[in-house]
Amino acid sequence: DAGVIQSPRHEVTEMGQEVxxxxxxxxxxxxxxxxxxTMMRGLxxxxxxxxxxxxxxxxxxxxxxxxxxxxxxxxxxxxxxxEPRDSAVYFCASNFGTGNYGYTFGSGTRLTVV
Amino acid sequence: QKEVEQDPGPLSxxxxxxxxxxxxxxxxxxxxxxxxxxxSRKGPExxxxxxxxxxxxxxxxxxxxxxxxxxxxxxxxxxxxxxxATYLCAMSPNTGNQFYFGTGTSLTVIP
Numbered sequence: 001d002a003g004v005i006q007s008p009r010h011e012v013t014e015m016g017q018e019v020x021x022x023x024x025x026x027x028x029x030x031x032x033x034x035x036x037x038t039m040m041r042g043l044x045x046x047x048x049x050x051x052x053x054x055x056x057x058x059x060x061x062x063x064x065x066x067x068x069x070x071x072x073x074x075x076x077x078x079x080x081x082x083e084p085r086d087s088a089v090y091f092c093a094s095n096f097g098t099g100n101y102g103y104t105f106g107s108g109t110r111l112t113v114v
Numbered sequence: 115q116k117e118v119e120q121d122p123g124p125l126s127x128x129x130x131x132x133x134x135x136x137x138x139x140x141x142x143x144x145x146x147x148x149x150x151x152x153x154s155r156k157g158p159e160x161x162x163x164x165x166x167x168x169x170x171x172x173x174x175x176x177x178x179x180x181x182x183x184x185x186x187x188x189x190x191x192x193x194x195x196x197x198x199a200t201y202l203c204a205m206s207p208n209t210g211n212q213f214y215f216g217t218g219t220s221l222t223v224i225p
Contacts (some may be wrong), residue, residue, distance in 0.1 A: 043202065064143030091158075102148050102213075110155075
């Protein structure tokens with residue numbers, strides 16, 4: 001298995017532009033999580049899906065952020081419009097939804113908004 | 115107060131030393147405890163997984179959970195330069211699927 005696959009690895013964009021981050025979870029995993037990591041705040045859960053349905057989006061910082069999971073093998077996190085304070089590493093993770101198994105993380109997308 | 119507290123370090127030790135990494139937490143409902151290792155510019159990877167109180171050993175790594183004190187530890191014996199990374203604790207209550215992470219402790223093992 002190739003693991004959790006995220007793209008792009010790096011993204012540099014100008015303030016105000018739309019940014020779309022992509023994630024392919026491990027085949028067979030039915031829960032998917034989007035995290036944001038910064039030096040100051042560590043890993044913060046933004047949203048998670050179970051069987052493609054959003055379960056908890058209370059971590060999404062504001063309406064500029066949206067996430068979708070149209071099928072079991074693909075999810076997107078969109079920021080529109082982007083702001084410099086959105087600069088961070090965004091991780092996608094997946095696991096089996098039943099039981100408290102650990103996550104498998106992707107390699108992350110490093111976002112810089114200038 | 116954050117749900118999970120972790121000293122960010124940095125922690126620097128000589129090769130061969132015993133390393134102790136710790137987290138405290140406030141939510142007595144946490145039942146599942148994990149340690150992740152994160153190398154620079156990589157995603158976190160699961161290192162140890164424990165349920166409830168007690169110890170778990172895996173090679174040079176030992177995880178301890180003391181639920182009465184709301185305190186968990188990770189010990190690394192005979193530390194190696196390849197252990198240099200950030201270590202994050204994570205925990206979850208007995209229901210649901212969300213894990214709460216510490217901010218991570220940066221460890222450097224000097225050859």
